[in-house]
Amino acid sequence: xxxxxxxxxxxxxxxxxxxxxxxxxxxxxxxxxxxxxxxxxxxxxxxxxxxxxxxxxxxxxxxxxxxxxxxxxxxxxxxxxxxxxxxxxxxxxxxxxxxxxxxxxxxxxxxxxxxxxxxxxxxxxxxxxxxxxxxxxxxxxxxxxxxxxxxxxxxxxxxxxxxxxxxxxxxxxxxxxxxxxxxxxxxxxxxxxxxxxxxxxxxxxxxxxxxxxxxxxxxxxxxxxxxxxxxxxxxxxxxxxxxxxxxxxxxxxxxxxxxxxxxxxxxxxxxxxxxxxxxxxxxxxxxxxxxxxxxxxxxxxxxxxxxxxxxxxxxxxxxxxxxxxxxxxxxxxxxxxxxxxxxxxxxxxxxxxxxxxxxxxxxxxxxxxxxxxxxxxxxxxxx
Ligand SMILES: Cc1ncc(COP(=O)(O)O)c(C=O)c1O
Numbered sequence: 001x002x003x004x005x006x007x008x009x010x011x012x013x014x015x016x017x018x019x020x021x022x023x024x025x026x027x028x029x030x031x032x033x034x035x036x037x038x039x040x041x042x043x044x045x046x047x048x049x050x051x052x053x054x055x056x057x058x059x060x061x062x063x064x065x066x067x068x069x070x071x072x073x074x075x076x077x078x079x080x081x082x083x084x085x086x087x088x089x090x091x092x093x094x095x096x097x098x099x100x101x102x103x104x105x106x107x108x109x110x111x112x113x114x115x116x117x118x119x120x121x122x123x124x125x126x127x128x129x130x131x132x133x134x135x136x137x138x139x140x141x142x143x144x145x146x147x148x149x150x151x152x153x154x155x156x157x158x159x160x161x162x163x164x165x166x167x168x169x170x171x172x173x174x175x176x177x178x179x180x181x182x183x184x185x186x187x188x189x190x191x192x193x194x195x196x197x198x199x200x201x202x203x204x205x206x207x208x209x210x211x212x213x214x215x216x217x218x219x220x221x222x223x224x225x226x227x228x229x230x231x232x233x234x235x236x237x238x239x240x241x242x243x244x245x246x247x248x249x250x251x252x253x254x255x256x257x258x259x260x261x262x263x264x265x266x267x268x269x270x271x272x273x274x275x276x277x278x279x280x281x282x283x284x285x286x287x288x289x290x291x292x293x294x295x296x297x298x299x300x301x302x303x304x305x306x307x308x309x310x311x312x313x314x315x316x317x318x319x320x321x322x323x324x325x326x327x328x329x330x331x332x333x334x335x336x337x338x339x340x341x342x343x344x345x346x347x348x349x350x351x352x353x354x355x356x357x358x359x360x361x362x363x364x365x366x367x368x369x370x371x372x373x374x375x376x377x378x379x380x381x382x383x
Pocket of ligand 1: 072074103104105208209210211212213214215270271272316318319344345
């Protein structure tokens, strides 16, 4: 009788142990296996930038947005914009996401559209590299090429995209510059991640502005957590945002001197800089930007080569720009501070231009050598 009771007890314990193991296995799977590619977006790591930190006496970290599955920070807004529009009913089954973009946003939108069973049309100027078009098509996007035109021209690629979204049955214009879902996904994602990854010990955040979504969402979140956190803008040549932040006037030296060449903003840095205020950037202005740093192209190019040499980090042009500004911010706010900036994408997307020595020379810049070091960047005049 006693033996039967013991056997019964043992069987009961064995069942409970088995149940526990099954539960733990499920929990473990849920933590390491994701349901689809969109679940891999965000929660990117921070990397300690040793060389910049050692030189400045601050702790400088880069948020590794190049680790997103589509290779850039734009995955977040592609997912955020589409998710919000599905919730609001603006996107229905079989919809076509339409955007006018020559940058990473097209690739991210095409990826997210594929993962969610939607279609994607990207309108872009016909001078965009064939490599970018190939990549978009590999992701399943339909690409429409138009002649380059100014933004005030109805044939500008963004205006054509807006029109196409109306013409196509089930078309949805993503509108990354003005759509506030852009900054909101950084407010609910990137900002809180940075706050928790630094345990709230963060003194400054440094970022350039393309649409303004990242700087707006992250600044708004961080400022709400701690109003003393400094926000710095990194701005490339030809952009009017830096003077807007520092002096209240949207203006750039290059506009006055009428030296605008082939490129929109006459810079080798892609994805950032603008001469108009977007709805997303206005949110950043409301949150409060302490100072803008006007970074030269040469500084951005030098920083990119130094980051690869000293840190093994192969990043794109806007990431290098951010790191130059982070170094300047460190010099101005003093030692022992924690500064976070963003590594927006990897260098692989920039092999034909920013990482091409011939392109650098053709744009009147010097190909950096080992004598172009961090000390020079740290001690350079702050513009
Ligand atoms: C490579 C890259 N870095 C940075 C940015 C700027 O981010 P945001 O649009 O959030 O201002 C962009 C925007 O297009 C970009 O393409």
